[in-house]
Amino acid sequence: MPDQSLRGVLDLHVHCDPDVKARNVTDISMAQRCLESGMRGFLIKSHDWSTHDRAYIASLVVPGCEVFGSLCMNLSHGDKVNPFAVSQALKTTGNALRCVWLPTRESAYDMKRNKTGRPGIPVVDEHGHALPEVIRTMELCAEADIVLASGHSSNDETVELARAAKIVGLKKFVVTHATSDPWTISPDNIKRCFELGAYVEHSYVALIWGPGTPFPDFAPCPVETLLEYVNICPERTFLTSDLGTAGLPFPDQAMLSFMRLLSERGVSQKHIDAMAKDIPAMLMNV
Ligand SMILES: [Zn+2]
Secondary structure, three states, X not given: OOOHHHEOOEXXXXXXXXXXXXXXXXXXXXXXXXXXXXXXXXXEOOOOOOOHHHHHHHHHHOOOOEEEEEEEOXXXXXXXXXXXXXXXXXXXXXXXXXXXXXXXXXXXXXHXXXXXOOOOEXXXXXXXXXXXXXXXXXXXXXXHOOEEEOOOOXXXXXXXXXXXXXXXOXXXXXEOOOOOHHHOOOHHHHHHHHHOOOEEEEEOHHHHOOOOOXXXXXXXXXXXXXXXXXXXXXXXXXXXXXXXXXXXXXXXXHHHHHHHHHHHOOOOHHHHHHHHHHXXXXXXXX
């Protein structure tokens, strides 16, 4: 019996098998879990490969579940942000590409933060301005009216990206998992991004990771901190699981826990519905 509270919920950040890391769902089993749990659908994220083609196939195999694809700008697509990869994904049968993530694991910021000695994929030049290939990617996302997400960028880079997105006329710029430890964006910078028209994502995984989990080095975000962020502008904030990791809860369970937690902590049902259902649906154009 599906839980009615998941009716209409879209999780825009799910890591599925096949992948280079162990996952607890495949594209297909996640779609089946949606049907069983009452969840509306999900967006597949892979750090390495575009998932627009997989999403299309999954939606054919499991009718009734809405599955969306995304493309993450890591080294599998070259050592610069690659607008050609975006244009080809947008032309592909099925029309399932709904999000482009700027570099994550191989971003210049993560490479520096992790002291790899490698340059990583940049999003800004030496003056801190968005690079031409980033602007071109924003233009493609704006034309197609899909999401461009900040990926693993620094605070300064994220604000610059929000500024550039506004100039380009990109309506769906998303600040990725703003309360996830190594990529936390300060409340002041979140406010600046909101003023520039951005949407902000918060991920459930950031509340539960830490010692004893597959992410032992990341500090869990205190619930009080999450609530402060959520209350800055719930009208432009949305919730995701960022799960699929083997050994952690299933994404649909995480979404249910996330919504219950916010409800217990006094967030109104109206805002919870907006953050888990309406804003994700608007971002996916459904
Ligand atoms: Zn993720």
